[in-house]
Amino acid sequence: MGSREEIASNKQVMAKDYITGNPKAADMYLRNSTISLKLPPEASNAVLVKNLYLSCDPYMRGVKRRDANRLFYSFNPNSEIIGYGVCKVVDSKHPGFKRGDLVWGVTKWEEYSVINMTDSLFKIEHTDVPLSYYTGILGMPGMTAYAGFYEVGAPKKGDYVFISSAFGAVGQLVGQLAKLMGCYVVGSAGSNEKVEILKNKYGFDGAFNYKEEHDFDAVLKKYFLEGIDIYFDNVGGDMLEAALGNMRRRGRIVVAGMISQYDLDEPQGIKNLVNIVYKQVKVEAYTVYDYYDLYPKFLETILPYIREGKITYIEDTDEGLESGPAALERLFTGRNAGKQVIKLAQE
Amino acid sequence: MGSREEIASNKQVMAKDYITGNPKAADMYLRNSTISLKLPPEASNAVLVKNLYLSCDPYMRGVKRRDANRLFYSFNPNSEIIGYGVCKVVDSKHPGFKRGDLVWGVTKWEEYSVINMTDSLFKIEHTDVPLSYYTGILGMPGMTAYAGFYEVGAPKKGDYVFISSAFGAVGQLVGQLAKLMGCYVVGSAGSNEKVEILKNKYGFDGAFNYKEEHDFDAVLKKYFLEGIDIYFDNVGGDMLEAALGNMRRRGRIVVAGMISQYDLDEPQGIKNLVNIVYKQVKVEAYTVYDYYDLYPKFLETILPYIREGKITYIEDTDEGLESGPAALERLFTGRNAGKQVIKLAQE
Numbered sequence: 135m136g137s138r139e140e141i142a143s144n145k146q147v148m149a150k151d152y153i154t155g156n157p158k159a160a161d162m163y164l165r166n167s168t169i170s171l172k173l174p175p176e177a178s179n180a181v182l183v184k185n186l187y188l189s190c191d192p193y194m195r196g197v198k199r200r201d202a203n204r205l206f207y208s209f210n211p212n213s214e215i216i217g218y219g220v221c222k223v224v225d226s227k228h229p230g231f232k233r234g235d236l237v238w239g240v241t242k243w244e245e246y247s248v249i250n251m252t253d254s255l256f257k258i259e260h261t262d263v264p265l266s267y268y269t270g271i272l273g274m275p276g277m278t279a280y281a282g283f284y285e286v287g288a289p290k291k292g293d294y295v296f297i298s299s300a301f302g303a304v305g306q307l308v309g310q311l312a313k314l315m316g317c318y319v320v321g322s323a324g325s326n327e328k329v330e331i332l333k334n335k336y337g338f339d340g341a342f343n344y345k346e347e348h349d350f351d352a353v354l355k356k357y358f359l360e361g362i363d364i365y366f367d368n369v370g371g372d373m374l375e376a377a378l379g380n381m382r383r384r385g386r387i388v389v390a391g392m393i394s395q396y397d398l399d400e401p402q403g404i405k406n407l408v409n410i411v412y413k414q415v416k417v418e419a420y421t422v423y424d425y426y427d428l429y430p431k432f433l434e435t436i437l438p439y440i441r442e443g444k445i446t447y448i449e450d451t452d453e454g455l456e457s458g459p460a461a462l463e464r465l466f467t468g469r470n471a472g473k474q475v476i477k478l479a480q481e
Numbered sequence: 482m483g484s485r486e487e488i489a490s491n492k493q494v495m496a497k498d499y500i501t502g503n504p505k506a507a508d509m510y511l512r513n514s515t516i517s518l519k520l521p522p523e524a525s526n527a528v529l530v531k532n533l534y535l536s537c538d539p540y541m542r543g544v545k546r547r548d549a550n551r552l553f554y555s556f557n558p559n560s561e562i563i564g565y566g567v568c569k570v571v572d573s574k575h576p577g578f579k580r581g582d583l584v585w586g587v588t589k590w591e592e593y594s595v596i597n598m599t600d601s602l603f604k605i606e607h608t609d610v611p612l613s614y615y616t617g618i619l620g621m622p623g624m625t626a627y628a629g630f631y632e633v634g635a636p637k638k639g640d641y642v643f644i645s646s647a648f649g650a651v652g653q654l655v656g657q658l659a660k661l662m663g664c665y666v667v668g669s670a671g672s673n674e675k676v677e678i679l680k681n682k683y684g685f686d687g688a689f690n691y692k693e694e695h696d697f698d699a700v701l702k703k704y705f706l707e708g709i710d711i712y713f714d715n716v717g718g719d720m721l722e723a724a725l726g727n728m729r730r731r732g733r734i735v736v737a738g739m740i741s742q743y744d745l746d747e748p749q750g751i752k753n754l755v756n757i758v759y760k761q762v763k764v765e766a767y768t769v770y771d772y773y774d775l776y777p778k779f780l781e782t783i784l785p786y787i788r789e790g791k792i793t794y795i796e797d798t799d800e801g802l803e804s805g806p807a808a809l810e811r812l813f814t815g816r817n818a819g820k821q822v823i824k825l826a827q828e
Contacts, residue, residue, distance in 0.1 A: 370754060384771075395755045403750015407717060408742045410766045417764040419757045424731075 144169040147243035147458045151211045155397050156195050156466035159459035162215065169246045173225045180250050181231050183221035185241055186481060188458060189269035190465045190474035191218060191303065192368075192393060215243035215458070220258070220268045222481060228252050236261065238268035243458055245478060256429065263440055264449075265481075270473040271447040272436065274422055275303035278390060280432045281425035283308045286388045286418050287364045291316040294358055296377060298344070299368035301328040303473040304390055306336060308366050310445045313337050317364075320357045322373065324468040335446065350376035364388065370395040371402050378409045389419035448472030491516040494590035494805045498558045502744045503542050503813035506806035509562065516593045520572045527597050528578045530568035532588055533828060535805060536616035537812045537821035538565060538650065539715075539740060562590035562805070567605070567615045569828060575599050583608065585615035590805055592825060603776065610787055612828075617650050617820035618794040619783065621769055625737060626654035627779045628772035633735045633765050634711045638663040641705055643724060645691075646715035648675040650820040651737055653683060655713050657792045660684050664711075667704045669720065671815040682793065697723035711735065717742040718749050725756045736766035795819030 144167045153161050173182050194217055219241040223231050231237065231252070239255035241247045249255065258268055270276060282304070283289060295312045297305045300321025309332065312319045320340040321332050332341035340357045347353045354362065354376050361382035367374055370392025377387065395401055409415060439445040450472040452461045458476050465474045491514045500508050520529050541564055566588040570578050578584065578599070586602035588594045596602065605615055617623060629651070630636060642659045644652045647668025656679065659666045667687040668679050679688035687704045694700050701709070701723050708729035714721055717739025724734065742748055756762060786792040797819040799808045805823050812821045 370758075374754070389757055392755050392758050401752045401755060403752045404754055405748045405750045407721070407751055408739050408748060410736050410764060411717075411739050414766045414768050414771070416766070417757060419761045419763070421761050424761070 140171040141168050142171050144245045145455050147215050147455060148212060149215055157462050159463045162459040171224055173227050177227050179228045179252060180248055181223050181228050181252055182225040182248050184224050184246055185219050185221050186479050187220040187266045187269050188243055188476040189218040190462045218269055218274050220265050238273050260437060266449060266475050269475050270303050271307055276307055277432055278422040279304045279307035281422055282388045282390050283311050286420050287386050289315055289317060289364055293317045293363035294360060295319045295364045296362045297321040297366040298373045300332055302368060305368060309336055309338055351379055354380045369393050375404050375406055378406050381413045381415050383413050385413060385415045387417040449475050451475045451477050453477050487518040488515050489518050489593060491592045492802050494562045494802060495559060496562055504809050506810045509806040518571055520574050524574050526575045527595055528570050528575050528599055529572040529595050531571050531593055532566050532568050533826050534567040534613045534616050535590055535823040536565040537809045565616055565621050567612050585620050607784055613796060613822050616822050618654055622650035623654055624779055625769040626651045628769055629735045629737050630655045630658050633767050634733050636662055636664060636711055640664045640710035641707060642666045642711045643709045644668040644713040645720050647679055649715060652715060656683055656685055698726055701727045716740050722751050722753055725753050728760045728762050730760050732760060732762050734764040796822050798822045798824050800824050
């Protein structure tokens with residue numbers, strides 16, 4: 135009461151309509167809006183944040199579908215893009231957050247956002263690492279890698295590990311965690327540049343460009359003379375079929391995604407499921423949402439690795455909200471060179 | 482030394498050659514042989530047994546293939562059929578077994594057998610239940626049901642459970658265990674007679690004859706309005722595809738077998754694996770051999786149920802070794818009416 139309301143301009147990235155297939159820059163537009171930097175008294179439990187970094191993630195392809203399934207947030211045409219971000223609290227009606235707190239979680243693609251679903255916000259306690267990491271290695275993708283590899287994959291030292299989309303925001307961490315555990319690690323990626331980084335920077339034992347290979351079964355046989363213990367699957371389809379044919383007894387296929395299968399009119403048939411029986415394979419999908427209780431344990435594991443330089447993480451950062459639509463499109467064409475981040479403000 | 486060697490006649494069921502596809506009676510022949518009922522001194526750790534009951538099991542289709550994989554025993558043309566049985570020890574050079582002991586485990590299709598692989602033998606301690614049960618509900622198929630349902634399926638009270646081949650040696654026990662746990666249970670089987678028994682004798686909430694259904698997806702939708710929590714799969718193929726489309730979030734597909742897929746020249750493609758991602762499904766195959774350490778716990782669970790009449794078990798018993806080849810063939814055409822057993826001797 136009585137304090138002069140401060141009104142700020144608020145640029146926003148809007149989606150025009152429902153989207154079929156992968157999001158393209160042309161599906162979005164920029165809008166100039168304004169926002170009060172003080173929450174109204176009735177906004178109980180809400181927080182108002184300034185968005186510092188926004189994250190482009192593969193799951194976002196599902197957000198804007200008309201038939202979006204329950205995994206994803208609901209969406210209306212002509213509304214802001216929703217996604218993960220790193221934010222600074224400007225005003226708070228929530229007892230758990232105060233002005234100046236740094237948080238990461240689900241926000242909107244705009245300069246300032248009112249967040250009502252505060253359950254998805256994590257307070258950032260460690261700022262000696264790049265803040266942008268909380269969109270990737272220390273955020274949702276990192277937790278996805280950690281839960282999938284350790285909890286679903288049940289890895290052991292010496293395991294033979296194959297990762298598809300190994301240069302993605304999730305895959306690059308899975309591979310490094312596997313190497314740190316003493317596993318043999320091979321990854322597939324979509325360019326020779328990415329393959330080189332996997333081998334030379336991340337220490338993968340092998341990597342190949344799937345776009346240059348025609349016989350995935352033969353490639354996997356070459357890299358896995360003894361077969362595969364853990365296949366960390368981000369793509370499904372042909373690569374899953376080839377991996378199934380090369381699993382070892384009691385192998386685990388951790389399904390983080392099947393990006394090759396989402397937009398097919400006629401989904402591909404996988405013909406060798408009988409290998410599941412022959413080799414007593416486990417195929418398990420999961421969602422990171424079921425594992426967030428492990429987040430403190432996850433930080434305890436990953437932060438020291440980052441500080442000691444034992445894990446690195448490559449980001450592909452664009453500056454400014456205006457770059458968002460093109461950055462999101464680039465993610466789905468594989469032309470990003472690391473975890474795709476949009477930087478809005480320093481703090 | 483000095484004891485007069487007793488020679489007994491020993492009828493045997495032999496396989497002519499490697500077998501492709503399901504075993505047929507014509508693939509086997511009877512042979513009259515003889516055997517000494519005293520083990521030679523050099524037969525250290527072996528036991529000599531009289532076979533009382535022999536078991537016909539689905540896995541036996543794989544035993545006689547030229548390319549038999551490591552799951553199964555090796556096989557040479559013109560050798561005895563190998564399988565599970567209930568036996569009485571006649572002579573023993575193994576400290577763990579003595580004359581008169583009743584055992585179950587892997588033996589041969591003949592009247593008397595020398596067993597060298599004694600690791601696979603379990604001593605029978607409880608004889609207040611039918612001895613033949615140790616080929617089925619209290620033997621390998623029973624352990625398969627128990628391990629698959631409790632250990633792999635991780636069932637909870639109230640779960641929606643679907644079982645294919647529900648009248649088989651494994652399926653009929655899985656269904657009854659699920660009912661005892663308070664699950665909703667529906668099974669598929671290959672005749673109307675079997676369907677009636679599942680509903681009326683085993684207390685399944687529903688059952689259908691898969692041979693009379695053309696749209697498995699529609700049938701499952703009818704029986705599982707809320708979806709399936711656990712699919713206990715014995716068949717693979719179309720039924721697996723239909724079940725995948727009807728799983729609930731975090732559902733478990735326990736793969737005990739994929740009998741529909743073993744002999745196809747061109748294996749069937751399963752097109753809806755993406756449901757694994759959408760519903761965070763786990764698909765897991767297993768082999769009973771990895772769970773035999775649970776055998777004492779298994780007996781503690783199942784024996785009281787049998788004694789109290791809370792679990793029943795239907796056997797289809799043929800008399801005499803001569804009936805073996807036809808009985809084994811019958812198992813693979815689904816014309817058996819319960820767990821297929823061959824009775825050789827009372828004791």
